[in-house]
Amino acid sequence: MLKKMVLILMMLSIWTRIGNAQELYINEFLASNTACFPDENGEYDDWIEIYNADDQPVNIGGMYITDDLSDAIAWQIPDTDPNATTIPARGFLILWADKESEQGPLHVEIKLSGDGEQIGLFADDTTPIDTLTFGSQTTDISYGRLTDGGEEWGFFGYPSPGEGNENGELGIEEEEVTERIGFFLRQNYPNPMADRKQPGTAIGFYLPRAAKIDLSVYNATGQKVESLWKGWRPAGEGTVQWLPSEHHANGIYYYTLRYEEKLHTKRMLLLR
Structure with missing residues (x-):
């Protein structure tokens, strides 16, 4: 009888842990980090943000993180420091994908590829919790x-590690952006692009001085679909047209302006 009670309690504990874990989400990541959010050692490493949507804290110690979904147990997150590996209710935790686990329990033995690959979070019994394939x-x-734990994904020119992704949205005032990064990327017009006869859109921007820029369009999976301008532009106002072809599917797209190693990104919608 005692053995049966112990077994039941163990099973309930496992079910509760897995149930709580199902409220964990791979919420945001950065696969190529050169100047955005250093770790505690001042190093700019790849990072993965995990969001706990549960009303209770969840300890991810003992769970597995991988960059290859065919290898669910690529790295087991240490369970030796629950203070470090416990995510508060409705909170966030950053894992550093730097292959430098000697730096602490949140430094994992995987690295992310900027060319695209996979991320997977698995329970300690290898039950999948959340997985992602990215371009x-x-x-x-x-x-x-775009919302914490939501279904829709997008790019963040202002990443928000450890904070709600609403804080990383790019809908901020022109004056604030210009003061912060020295240039400005305007919202495209028309948006959405819904006219079958004239499916194009104009993308405007302001440069305080002449420079090489890179203005590109990406789809919602992170793949570059078109380079609109790459090279020198004079100072002042500029406009570039994007004419999506019949091969571009309806949906959300992002356009990014790189100027003097700084970035600004906005979202647009294609409906036709």
Whole structure:
């Protein structure tokens, strides 16, 4: 009888742990980090943000993180420091994908590829909790859920590691952006692009001085679909047209302006 009670309690504990774990989400990540959010050692490493949507704290110690979904047990997160590996209710935790586990329990033995690959979080019994396959990424632009734990993903020119992804949205005032990064990327017009006869859109920007820029369009999976301008532009106002072809599917797209190693990103919608 005692053995049966112990077994039942153990099973309930496992079910509770797995149930809580199902409220964990890979919420945002940065696969090419050169100047955005250093770790505690001042190193700019790849990072993965995990969001706990549960009303209770969840300890991810003992769970597995991988960059290859065919290898669910690539790295087991240490369970020796629950203070470090416990995510508060409705909170966030950053894992450093730097293959430098000697630096602490949140430094994992995987690295992310900027060319695109996979991320998977698995329970300690290898039950999948959350998985993601992503495409090519851009340096210092993160990719994440547009709302914490939500279904829709997009790029963040202002990553928000350890914070709600609403804080990483790019809908801020022109004056604030210009003061912060020295240039400005305007919202495209028309948006959404819904006219079958004239499916194009104009993308405007302001440069305080002449410089080489890179203005590109990405789809919602992070793949570059078109380079609109790459080269020198004079100072002042500029406009570039994007004419999506019949091969571009309806949906959300992102356009990113890189100027003097700084970035600004906005979202647009294609409906036709």
